[in-house]
Amino acid sequence: MAMAEKHNHIDNKEIQPLLVFGPPLIFPTFEARNFHKYRFLKAFSSQLPLHQFLTEQNVDPSSIQAILCSPSQQVSTDVIQLLPSLCVIVTSSAGTDHIDLVECSHHGIQVVSVPGDQAKDVADMAVGLLIDVLWKISAADRHVRKWGPSMHRNLSFGSKLKGKRVGIVGLGKIGKEVAKRLEPFGCRIMYHSRNQKPFISYPFYSKVVELAGNSDVLVLCCPLNEQSRHLINREVMLALGKDGAIVNVGRGALIDEKELVRCLMEDEIRGAGLDVFENEPNVPNELFPLDNVVLSPHAASLTSDGFTEVCELAAEALELFFSSKLPSIRLLDG
Numbered sequence: 001m002a003m004a005e006k007h008n009h010i011d012n013k014e015i016q017p018l019l020v021f022g023p024p025l026i027f028p029t030f031e032a033r034n035f036h037k038y039r040f041l042k043a044f045s046s047q048l049p050l051h052q053f054l055t056e057q058n059v060d061p062s063s064i065q066a067i068l069c070s071p072s073q074q075v076s077t078d079v080i081q082l083l084p085s086l087c088v089i090v091t092s093s094a095g096t097d098h099i100d101l102v103e104c105s106h107h108g109i110q111v112v113s114v115p116g117d118q119a120k121d122v123a124d125m126a127v128g129l130l131i132d133v134l135w136k137i138s139a140a141d142r143h144v145r146k147w148g149p150s151m152h153r154n155l156s157f158g159s160k161l162k163g164k165r166v167g168i169v170g171l172g173k174i175g176k177e178v179a180k181r182l183e184p185f186g187c188r189i190m191y192h193s194r195n196q197k198p199f200i201s202y203p204f205y206s207k208v209v210e211l212a213g214n215s216d217v218l219v220l221c222c223p224l225n226e227q228s229r230h231l232i233n234r235e236v237m238l239a240l241g242k243d244g245a246i247v248n249v250g251r252g253a254l255i256d257e258k259e260l261v262r263c264l265m266e267d268e269i270r271g272a273g274l275d276v277f278e279n280e281p282n283v284p285n286e287l288f289p290l291d292n293v294v295l296s297p298h299a300a301s302l303t304s305d306g307f308t309e310v311c312e313l314a315a316e317a318l319e320l321f322f323s324s325k326l327p328s329i330r331l332l333d334g
């Protein structure tokens with residue numbers, strides 16, 4: 001069905017059904033502010049397959065024109081094919097890898113990403129994770145909690161941030177913010193990206209394995225797609241070497257996670273700060289006892305102040321859509 005044709009079905013006076021796939025943490029705020037505008041169909045809180053969930057809610061799939069979502073749930077081909085009137089998907093995230101973009105483009109469905117100013121928050125978190133890994137802050141915290149009168153300090157020393165060669169993988173909005181924060185610490189920045197960026201003086205490496213070989217730290221900030229899946233493989237980790245650390249604030253599947261676990265367990269790299277995992281919410285059990293890894297629950301963009309902005313932007317995007325002024329696609333550059 002062509003998009004213009006789909007639009008003819010919109011009646012602004014009706015309370016519109018809004019299919020919600022998340023974000024579960026932000027959604028209550030969004031709901032409280034917009035309860036009078038939509039009938040919320042909270043698919044994120046149901047274990048049922050979507051068609052059964054809609055039947056249970058007594059909703060005709062063809063009445064749904066909009067989805068609100070986050071990376072916590074997939075908007076797959078099956079979901080899109082079940083909803084013949086779907087016109088717009090609003091995601092609270094910068095990343096759009098949880099949405100089948102190819103299927104969306106076949107059906108003329110707009111994908112709108114409303115991460116607000118979260119690139120700066122994610123960059124703050126990347127620096128936080130890096131300092132934690134190098135200084136072993138989380139490991140030291142666990143150590144101190146077990147202190148007693150007869151305990152000896154048996155935690156090895158941390159390492160300075162100053163002077164570290166930092167290889168940023170994906171010099172988009174987040175990557176640039178990471179670079180901006182690390183320069184004043186005395187770090188030397190270099191990067192890998194799909195293409196060399198004009199007007200950027202940091203050394204560029206077209207091969208990530210060469211970037212790794214010349215870096216003390218890799219910070220992963222690029223989007224996940226078929227080209228970047230498992231970009232950080234065993235060869236790259238071995239090139240980074242025993243003193244090298246990895247911070248991942250992009251997506252878990254940028255790294256071959258099995259190989260990462262092996263490298264961390266066998267001290268083939270210094271450590272890792274991970275905000276994302278390959279099969280969230282599953283985290284490899286082997287990581288739990290390790291002191292050279294810092295774990296964070298895909299929370300790099302989640303601050304209470306950031307929530308408010310994302311809720312407002314999502315509400316604005318949906319209102320624009322329901323008043324027939326479709327916003328344009330904004331995808332993460334990397």
Ligand SMILES: O=CC(=O)O
Nearest residue numbers: 093094095115301
């Ligand atoms: O994961 C968070 C985002 O993509 O914004």
